[in-house]
Amino acid sequence: MAKSIEDHCHGLRCMDAGDLAPPVTVFTRHLTVLGHKSLTVSGYGAAARHLAQWLTLTKIAVVDIDDGVADQFARHRCRCRGIRRERGVSVKYVSRVRRVIEFIGERGIIQRKPKPALPTPHRRVVEFQDWLRQHRCVTELTIDRHGRMVMRLLPALGISPRSWNAQLIRHVQRRSGSHWPL
Template sequence: MSDEQFTTIAARHIEDFGKHLRQQGYAEGTIKHYGHSCRHFVTWLDQHDIPLDAVDEELIERFAVHSCACPGYFVQKARRNAQYLASIRRFVRHLAAIGAIPEMVCGKQGDDRLHPFRDWLSRHRGASERTILGHLHMVTKLLPQLGDDPACYDAALINRVILQNLESASRVSVQQMCGSLRMYLRYLAASGTCSPALVGAVPRIPRWRLATLPRYILSDDVERVIASCDPATPRGLRDRAILLLLARLALRGGDVANLHLEDIDWDNGLIRVAGKTKHAVALPLPQDAGDALLAYIERARPIVTSTKVFIRSIAPFVPFASSSPISIIVRDALQRAGVDNANLRGAYLLRHSAATHMLRSGATLDAVGAVLRHRSPETTAIYAKVDTTMLAHVVQPWIGGASC
């Protein structure tokens, strides 16, 4: 194929891709961005005499780090950023969907060695999809250091791998890494490929229970955050419904992101959520939260095949993949409302605020724990530390007779 023929075919594919995006409701600015990315990619393919049907993940990675003098192509540390590469991969998936390239080359497959680990986590540990993805992500990073043969693992290797990752990780990241590594070793021990004693070789990072105060904002600030949403726009209707569910029912971000239409019992005013477990519970749906939810579903929710309640307000109109967008919605609402006195700026801030307000209004710890769906009373006990009125009655006088 001549260079002119390649350019003509590639331009036609890019034009068809733009039409496809336009049909899905993408903004013209977004389509223009996709066009720039795709033209850059096919130009690079043409310069290296690479046909379209040879595109695979390895080629996309080569493109990501190639030396390029073109201005404005989102280079970070000698590599195209994730959003830029996501545009390229979406274009490649489109080419595969229309039969321009083989389906098998489109997308990056996970490590085959971890597929049984995923199944084990789901079947034998009852882990949620989010927890499974977190373990898989962490173990994938550690596998090159651990090696391919679990029979060769020993305590010295485990210790060496952990030390290699300490310098570039925070305390929370190290806790997650050790937890995922411990879980992977349990799986290997259960399958008989390594010694069960290795599980004890993974150190436990200190994490003192009840050592911190729950972060919260006052009720007036919560109402300002909710009122910051513009109900005249589809996004405002959606965000207001989300914020009310978080503030009134103390839901987690994952509860909201995974809420389905069939989980809402309109006749009885109930809403079913599963939380971190697979056991769903029914919670009463407050009037204002129910009204906001109904307004969003009837007037602003895009018509999609998914049964999830909350959908992206701009194309692509797909459900939230995780709880991260819920936290971003809370963060943006805090900024609009001018609430800047909270260190925690995600979905958990409204959950903590709801629990704190309940306790200060006279609710018992048992009642707060029931709403928060805590399995252990010890988990709820941390909220007793923010009830200053109650603590004032039980505090002991300073034994020295004077303050420090």
């Protein structure tokens, strides 16, 4: 049986989950049922309580939680009450918070906004991705990432591929902040 939050804290000052306490409990039980180790469950529970504490401090209502809130949480300079005293939060910690948000969204506790549909890849981008598959032996993840990069660059490059050259592409990349070796 999963330990309660009070048992886990051993008398230490844990962060208070406040309005999110019931969903945090359901989430940690869910992880336990899935067979996760107690260390993993406690790590996710701590991240969920930290999110709840931060929401209280920033006066963000539970119903207003969205992916933007997770991004704000990721950037906050932690001054939250409890045993955590860090300047920021790690990428791993934020991914745990995102998983908590996803879980409570799936349970209908918060209203998740539908994710915007990805733009349909341009015909030439699809051809480029097919070429990468055939000739460069790169993973699907890399092919997808290159395709998304090209899709972001296309509006700035213009509609005439004949006018594209390495100098123009580098210039557009620098302006967009994209990094992609040519």
